[in-house]
Amino acid sequence: MARGLLISLATLLAPLLWLAPAAHARTACPSEQSALTVDNGAEVSAALVCLTNQIRGHYGLPALRRDARLDTSARLHSEDMDRRDYFSHTTPEGLTSAARTAAQGYPARGTGENIAFGYPDARAVVLAWMQSAGHCTNILSDATDIGIGVSAVSKTYYTQNLGDFSARADRRRATPARTRSIWTRSVTRRRRRPGQRLRGRQPTSPRTAPAPRSPTSQEPALR
Secondary structure (H helix, E strand, C coil): CHHHHHHHHHHHHHHHHHCCHHHHCCCCCCCCCCCCCCCCHHHHHHHHHHHHHHHHHHCCCCCCEECHHHHHHHHHHHHHHHHHCCECCCCCCCCCHHHHHHHCCCCCCCEEEEEEECCCCHHHHHHHHHCCHHHHHHHCCCCCEEEEEEECCCCCEEEEEEECCCHHHHHHHHHHHHHHCHHHCHHHHHHCCCCCCCCEECCCCCCCCCCCECCCCCCCEEC
């Protein structure tokens, strides 16, 4: 119940609580508003980690540790979606986020993923994630590790992998937001601007994943 209330409040208050540095003495993360290009992926990725940890700190949660295995998995997925023009947690061959992180040596159990494309910078991406119950649940979970990967060859793609969840706690904490999750798509349509979509994968038991989809426009989108 408490975690569900936290998620609900976070989705409503995120823009007010931490995106106004002057009003709330928040220290802006380096490169948080730098437009993603083929040359500054490392800086934008670091900004995504910094913003995620600022949010967690605001809600009294410990900072996530950056994990090289999750970084590699996230980077390869962003590059693959960019190169082959699809937008999904599942590759055309059927590899899920858990399978992709496991392929880099990270345990498959207890991982979550947020992805986005078309957003100009790290700040815009994280704000959009925090305004979606499913993505917010991932960010404010009991994960301990994080990996970020981006690509900007044809469009701007962002992948955030979160790891080392407690599987039992995940199921409990995801439940309060389930009726508002991105899997229902109803909340997605209410919260997004025209042309935007949302997608985030929370830790669950094995399930059949949705088929990859090709982005239908240049508009920003999340999943």
